[in-house]
Amino acid sequence: MNIKILFLVSIFTIFTAYSCASREERIELIKQEVDLILKKTDNAEMFNGLFVEGENRSNFRAYFDDKDLIFINEDLAKGYWSGVTNLYYFKDDELIYFSQKEVGFESADSKNKRTIEIEIYFDSGNVLDSTKKLKGQFVDIPQEEIQQILNHAKKIQEVAKNLNPKLN
Numbered sequence: 001m002n003i004k005i006l007f008l009v010s011i012f013t014i015f016t017a018y019s020c021a022s023r024e025e026r027i028e029l030i031k032q033e034v035d036l037i038l039k040k041t042d043n044a045e046m047f048n049g050l051f052v053e054g055e056n057r058s059n060f061r062a063y064f065d066d067k068d069l070i071f072i073n074e075d076l077a078k079g080y081w082s083g084v085t086n087l088y089y090f091k092d093d094e095l096i097y098f099s100q101k102e103v104g105f106e107s108a109d110s111k112n113k114r115t116i117e118i119e120i121y122f123d124s125g126n127v128l129d130s131t132k133k134l135k136g137q138f139v140d141i142p143q144e145e146i147q148q149i150l151n152h153a154k155k156i157q158e159v160a161k162n163l164n165p166k167l168n
Contacts, residue, residue, distance in 0.1 A: 030121050034089050034097050037070045047163035062160035081105045095153050
């Protein structure tokens with residue numbers, strides 16, 4: 001009986017500590033979770049997928065720890081003028097961290113090169129922290145762009161889950 005009580009108290013303590021943690025502490029917990037996910041990918045089951053939306057074409061690798069989608073590494077081609085690598089980290093079916101690196105041109109007709117780097121930490125769908133570097137300068141990420149990222153993440157997450165025969 002004492003072991004059950006001790007177990008319940010420890011679970012409650014961990015849950016309470018996370019929910020009461022400061023923003024910086026929650027970001028640090030997510031960073032630790034991202035490190036754990038990366039270690040799990042070595043033994044995870046991987047599925048290759050393709051997702052096409054408009055002129056955007058994604059080749060991706062989805063990693064599952066049993067039935068749980070934990071990581072997607074996406075190579076996204078935006079027409080012929082830009083290449084993007086998106087990394088999605090999931091915990092309990094929710095996006096917790098997103099990273100993007102894009103190299104390409106301003107537009108299909110442009111000769112001006114551009115680079116973009118984005119990092120976003122999420123907590124239950126809310127943005128905890130975000131950074132965006134455009135041509136080496138830090139800029140704000142508009143809410144509309146964050147919503148586009150979340151919408152794309154949901155779409156590619158669903159496509160990835162359909163690849164795993166354990167889920168179908």
